[in-house]
Amino acid sequence: MAMAGIARLTGGVSPATLALSAMDWWIHLAVAPGKQLQLAEKAHRKLIRWIDYAARCAREGEPCPAIEPLPQDHRFDDPAWSQMPYGAISQMFLLTQQWWHAATTGVPGVSRHHEDIVSFMARQMLDVLAPSNFIASNPILQQRLIETGGRCLADGWQYFIEDFERQARGEPPVGAERFPVGEKVAVTPGKVIYRNDLIELIQYAPTTAEVRPEPVLIVPAWIMKYYILDLSPENSLVRWLTGQGFTVFMISWRNPDAEDRNTDMADYLRMGPLAALDAVCDITGADAVHAAGYCLGGTLLSIAAAELAHRDDRRLCTVTLFAAQTDLSEPGELGLFIDEAQVNLLGGATWSQGYLDSSQMGGAFQILRSNDLVWSRVLKTYLMGEREEMTDLMAWNSDGTRLPHAMHSEYLQRLYLDDELAKGRFEVDGHIVTLAAVRQPLFVVGTERDHVAPWRSVHRIHLLSDAEITFVLTSGGHNAGIVSEPGHNGRHYRQYCRPAGEPPIPPDDWEVRAAIHEGSWWPAWGDWLANFSGAPVPPLPLGNAKQGYAAICDAPGTYVKQR
Template sequence: MPAEQERPDPLDSICDVLDRAAASAVAQATFGLSPSTLALAASDWAMHLARSPGKQLQLGAKLSRKYLRMLDFVARSAKDPDAAPAIEPLPQDRRFADAAWKQPPFNLLAQSFLLNQQWWHAATTGIGGVSRHHEDIMEFTARQMLDMFAPTNFIATNPVVQQRIVETGGQCLADGMRHFFEDVQRTARGERPVGTEDFVVGENVATARGKVVFRNRLMELIQYEPTTETVRPEPVLIVPAWIMKYYILDLSPGNSLVRWLTGQGYTVFMISWHNPGTQDRDLDLDDYRRLGPIAALDAITAITGSAKVHAAGYCLGGTLLSITAAAMARDGDTRLASMTLLAAQTEFSEPGELGLFIDEAQLNILENMMWSHGFLDSSQMGGAFQLLRSNDLLWSHVLQTYLLGEREPMIDLMAWNADGTRMPYAMHSEYLSRLFLNDDLAEGKYEVDGRTIALAAIRAPLFVVGTERDHVAPWKSVHKIHMLTGAETTFVLTSGGHNAGIVSEPGRKNRHFQVLTREMDGPPLDPTAWRERAPRQEGSWWTAWGEWLGTRSGASVPPPSMGAADKGYPTLGDAPGSYVLEK
């Protein structure tokens, strides 16, 4: 080949920049959603529906039956205000729970909305030929549109709001308008929501006493002071997600997992992640592995002298810990005494509704949006999470705050949720493509240091927690680790969601969990069979974890020193450190 043809064409880089800039502009205009994905899903649905006369006939028949049910309800409710409804809301839908919705004409509005919602679910699902991904998108989009125009969202159609206006003489609307402008101003200034200023890191949240004993460009390692005279010889390393700040696991003193663990006689170490900026755009998943869990394990074993460490990972931190453990097992590194995964996925073929935002077109949009800044901002990720639960997180907030004029009191968990972090371009792009899109880890295609790793190599005992109402890491997806490794696996399904299900301290009311252990190399159960067999217990899963750790730990010994200056790990300052304060 002629030499001039081997040289790169300078036009290639120019074209690449132009394409990225154009895609980034589209991403900014659409808040990170791919219009191509939505258009493809809509055309796939519409074309297959158009060539399905049987489905059309079925939908027409359903529509007719719903009209008849509605007419029957109108006739019955005219005679008896307490007549049985034509349709009941879904168990989690509390929008029409107030007694005012049983009075005409509002009962007719509520029933019409629910029947319409049910019909649109039928219209967007079960059409032959439509891809599963496109069907999920259409069902989700229809639900979002219906939630937007629900009668609960408008003064003219919401009897609860009308009653409140009468009771307050319109003051609720004035208060709501004041709340609205206050929120708009704070958003424009880049400030956190009202009330978060009452929760100050290091003062009333993230208050467990400890020292920063190691720092690199990506994380600080916090060693917490012992609260018992003796401790178990195996320390506990907690790897939190870097999507949010670490202190969800050290919130207020009464619900701090760190304080509870130290109270059980464990030496606890926590990773506090750096909040990346543009200069960190090239940090990738392997950087997080090497500079995170591996660096932490090196420090912990040097400080404590223990050859074994209990490691726990939450959410994305659990996924990273699984990758780390598989690589360690491949390389003969036996420092993990056990591994605990809290609402963490290792198999991504069924990631729940978060998977709606992940396909090739959507990933291209996100990559180019991150390319222009070097990171993904927490507000963009938070917007996606709000869409997943728009009824609970968006429209209920609009109703309560702006129409009823009542601000929900800020609590520590809500304040933490508003204290977001950024994610570097290289890491997040790799995470979405290698894990979410291609499922490389579960399919045996994930490489570390140029060689493939396998979760099947992990033989340390596992304690895995899923939560019943998790929209980020659905419990059935978390449960799939049973299929990926033969290690002894104790699986827990606890009440609550992705955050509140994990922050579930002993003594909290209305908490329960199910737990069942699969012995090493025993046959795995599918989620349905597991739930049927796992015994239910009342209370917090923390106590079950404490007992599980206790049976896998040695006899108590005097606590180790705080840091080890003679081994290169001097104390660098008090907890919570400096990285958690980065904005």
């Protein structure tokens, strides 16, 4: 109860972790005179660079900058930022930001985890103080005020009140109502042909005269609704797959509530992919199934594949993982929120209410990209008075699900902190399962700008399995990189296949070997699936009443609409 109370006050962030990290950094910096001298020298050099830049501005007008922003930082792209005094302001900020990075990293004796947290928190504070966030120091915002006669601030205040009220009432953001589930998104025709207390299984209607005999079973992440893979018709992976001659099945997770507090990882495994696999094989009569998992669904699918290998069950023909981590020793910045103190705090919060709410998770994801997801929105919407147009992907992103207390706590402890799956210590029903036993060909997709499952972390599956691995690195982030339909402008990907039995390939070496292709990676995956499929056969009807799988209702079903 005490932990639950603290979690409510701190937004789920452990004050103990923050305090320990700050003390570790400060104490070691205090007894490191070499580092102090280095920082003093850096501060002096950066001041000289800034003075030189300001002097050249006075002589030349718009000289070359003293420092360039990081590639992902677009706050100062507008030419107005190169004019005085805004050029001097932005350059001072960027130089200060670089100095703080040096100050919070490389301090002898500081633990890596604490260093990452201190560096991250310093970036958060600098993001708050960025000159782009203030009227007095932002030339683009000043021009907008002049053009609108100050109306933009009044509009922004109205947008702020509207968003605040919607959030307080637990309503989706403005514009999400334009994408109702089953009407604008998740509209691929199909039937729910199986249901238990955790999942609905959707079978989609075939769209080709013949289909491959091996169906495709997709296991989405239970942290969000499944229809990220079935958005609007033009960017639906499900619709595209059916158009390639595959029979597609999709798991739709139930949105748990407080009564499901004791649902654990074993339940998700047994009632999720394993139950769905039984149903798919019973309905189609197929001996082999292509299985694909996205994000957490991919992690769960990899555990299911290891369990089936332990049973010598060979019903999986291939395994595909979309932005899914199997080795969490290097989980990226999301790992900043996961340590013993943090897990203890979150355990108290989920124990108190029986689940972790999607809004609690969404806040952590936004903080990881505060420039893009927080402050750029504050600037554009609330100061410049320009509300971003809602898209199907944005609407989906606001439609989260809850995580039961038992499953969430077990996932954080066993997979994040203890990394049991990668270390070969993960138990299912009293026995150990390992990915080394998985022999099926693997198709693994990472995304270049993934802040949830960094591609180098996803790539570590090469260390866990000596099966054939076709690894694809696609442009985009955790969601947009996967929703990468053919014809989408600006898309590219890298691909390389490591044959079975060969040694692991380090990520840097893989980048050198991988061929670069323009366009979507979906056709490459479709060709890969076809290579491991039999000759086309006539499609089967939806469901199989003789086997007890009569159609229950139309897709997208009922679970996806639960709030």
